[in-house]
Amino acid sequence: MSHQEQALVSLLSQLALSFDGAVLGFALAYAALRTLFKFSATSTALRKLRRAPYLSVSDLRSLLADTPSEADSNSDGGTIVIVRGTVDAKSAVDGSWKTLRPGVLVSRESGDKGVILQRTQTCIYNEWKGLFGWTSDLRAIFARSWRQQESTSLRKVPFVLIDVGRRPSTEYVVINMDGSRHPLPLTTVYHKLQPINASPYTFLQALFGHEYPVGLLDEEKILPLGKDITAVGLCSLNNGIAEIKSCKDLPYFLSDLSKDQMILDLSIKTKILFWGGIALGSMSVGILGYAxxxxxxxxxxxxxxxxxxxxxQAVSDVEPQVDDEIEDVPDGQLCVICLMRRRRSVFIPCGHLVCCQGCAISVEREVAPKCPVCRQEIRNSVRIFES
Known part of the structure; x- marks a missing residue:
């Protein structure tokens, strides 16, 4: 590990443990709050999934014809449902001339047909810093040695879900993808890594520590026709046609999982988030309490x-005033504490004259001041002057 990294690690450690770990405690408390907020959102989604009906496409119309109950309706409009069906192009069920030319997408490399086509080209760079470059051990441990630069294009056509095993079918539900950012159950149909031939310029880049391209990864994913998937979202009637769109409160929209698998997955995540939040909160409370x-x-x-x-400081301020009393003091008039100066202060209320002014002030400033002779509690001391 280089000196720069050692200094960085030392600085981060000192920052985390500053104020006896208070900074670390607040960081853990923040992480615990974030975890508990995620737990709350996941628990809400789990409750909605458990209450949502699991229907076939043909049963949707009868459900939507009824007035939705308050428990099943959503503020965004529509009823949360879970539908299992087969992917098909919308033009194939329109019953018009478009059936002769179905609106589907075709993979350029594999020739497979689908309704969603995602093409990704990734240029992979080598980040080795070379013979004359400088590299970081921390980055080698915690980061990848390959840097990727991606370019992704996503194309989609209107599509529907029909009943599984009923093709062609007159009952279908339209999938509305507007505003959805949920992951899609795409299938990889093409995956190829093409190495980039090295050149003299590439050798110079590697020698002097500049990143250089080493390969090009070309990948195509589609949502194929005829694939059985599950749609989870808000379902409503649009011009008499059932339509389902994504719900922002749910982590799923289109998925390969069934309802039971989704509930099991969310249940595990909920338990992990709950106990993780409890553990982080307990650690933060302990560290903050210690701090x-x-x-x-x-x-x-x-x-x-x-x-x-x-x-x-008070004693030192008094000592110069009584230094002249150190010499030629009879034994019977010496202070009983320092045995150096003349007795000059009387304790009140006992009235004993046994201490010099400096020692009397020291006794008077104690938590429970007492006379050194009779051990009676004193209120203050009075300086005695000889005429």
Missing amino acids: VVRNWNKWKQWKLQRQLQQQR
């Missing part, structure tokens, strides 16, 4: 040290 106790003790220790410094 509070440590900083409180440090503050009390600092306050005590400051009081002691003030006491020493």
Whole structure:
């Protein structure tokens, strides 16, 4: 590990453990809150999935004809349903001249037909920094040594779901893809990695630490005709035709999973998020509690040290005034504490004259000041002057 990386790791460690771990505690608390928010959203989606009816395409019209109940309706409009059906082009069920020329997409490489075609070209670069370049061990550990530059194109045509095993069918539901950002159950039909031939310029790039292309990955994915999928979303009648669109509160829209598999998947995620949030929250509470106790003790220790410094300063301010009393003091008039100076202060209320002014001030500043002779509590001391 280089010196720069060691300095960075040391800085991050000091930042995380600053204020006795308070920064780390707040970071864990933030992560716990994020996890609990995700748990709440996932739990809501799980409840909606469990309440949603699991229907065939032919049963949708009878369901939508009834007035939707408050539990099944959504604020965005429509009823949340789960429909299992077979993918088909919308032009194939329109019953018009378009049937002769079905509106489908054809893969350029494989020739397969579908209603959604996604083509991705990825240029892969090598990020090795070369003989004269500088590389980071942390990046080699935590990051990929290959950098990818992708260009993706997505084409789609209107399509519907029909009953499984009933083709052709007059009952269908239109899939509305507008505004959907959910993952799609696409099938890879073409996948090829083409290496890029090296050139003298590529050798110079590698030698002096510049990234250079090493390959081109060409990939095509489609949603093929005749594939059985599950649609989850808001279903409503549009001009007498059943239509389903995505619901932003649900993590699924078009999927290969059945309803039971979706519920099982969300149940596992819910448990992971719940216990993860509890664990992160417990760790944050423990670390923050430790940080509070440590900083409180440090503050009390600092306050005590400051009081002691003030006491020493007060004694040092008094000592110059009584230095002249150190010499030629009879034994019976020496301070019983320092045994160096003349007795000059009387304790109130006991009235004992046994200490010099500096020692009397020190005794008076104690938490529970007591006379060094009779051990009676004192209120203050009075300086005695000889005439």
